[in-house]
Amino acid sequence: MPGFIDLFAPLALLLPMPVADDAVPASDTTEVMPASSAASSEAAEAGPWTATTPLNALQPWYQVRIQRRVIVRVSPRRADRQSLIATLPSRAPEAYVERKMGNCLPIRDVVAVQADAARLLLYTRDRRIISASLEKSCRPRDFYSGFYVEPSKDGNLCVKRDNLQSRSGVSCQMSRIRQLIPAGI
Numbered sequence: 001m002p003g004f005i006d007l008f009a010p011l012a013l014l015l016p017m018p019v020a021d022d023a024v025p026a027s028d029t030t031e032v033m034p035a036s037s038a039a040s041s042e043a044a045e046a047g048p049w050t051a052t053t054p055l056n057a058l059q060p061w062y063q064v065r066i067q068r069r070v071i072v073r074v075s076p077r078r079a080d081r082q083s084l085i086a087t088l089p090s091r092a093p094e095a096y097v098e099r100k101m102g103n104c105l106p107i108r109d110v111v112a113v114q115a116d117a118a119r120l121l122l123y124t125r126d127r128r129i130i131s132a133s134l135e136k137s138c139r140p141r142d143f144y145s146g147f148y149v150e151p152s153k154d155g156n157l158c159v160k161r162d163n164l165q166s167r168s169g170v171s172c173q174m175s176r177i178r179q180l181i182p183a184g185i
Contacts, residue, residue: 075146077112077123098131098178104156105130105177107149115140120164121180129180134164138172 105122110130112123120140122130134140148165149157159174166172 095183096180104158
């Protein structure tokens with residue numbers, strides 16, 4: 001078990017040690033003249049526990065604003081075949097039909113994205129598939145690894161309002177959204 005001295009020896013090394021004038025032999029001392037006598041008198045008055053820079057010499061502090069910024073990342077759809085086989089119906093539909101829907105979609109409902117040849121397929125929590133067409137200058141294959149979107153105050157992802165930012169740096173808006181439903185329903 002460590003003793004009292006073993007525990008407090010490191011602390012003693014941190015404290016300043018007073019040195020008396022007679023503790024150091026005269027042959028080992030050398031006189032060093034300060035550059036100005038005013039500097040030496042200020043240093044002597046300051047003592048070892050005060051800051052060496054006066055407060056009025058410090059640079060002014062500027063106000064710092066901290067803002068909260070939330071960015072939602074929608075990742076690409078996983079190709080986990082075992083879970084897909086278990087959740088798919090016994091007979092998968094061959095064709096889908098587009099159905100009109102509103103111009104906005106709650107961003108909290110979107111769980112995955114898949115880039116198709118001409119559009120993005122957005123998968124929702126309630127197992128709907130939403131087709132999102134992009135502007136003419138944008139390619140859906142740029143969004144193969146998902147996208148980022150900064151949610152608006154209403155929490156919706158809307159056509160011609162919100163920017164989808166791909167991970168490669170491309171920024172696009174949706175031109176229209178449609179819900180895909182199986183052809184037989």
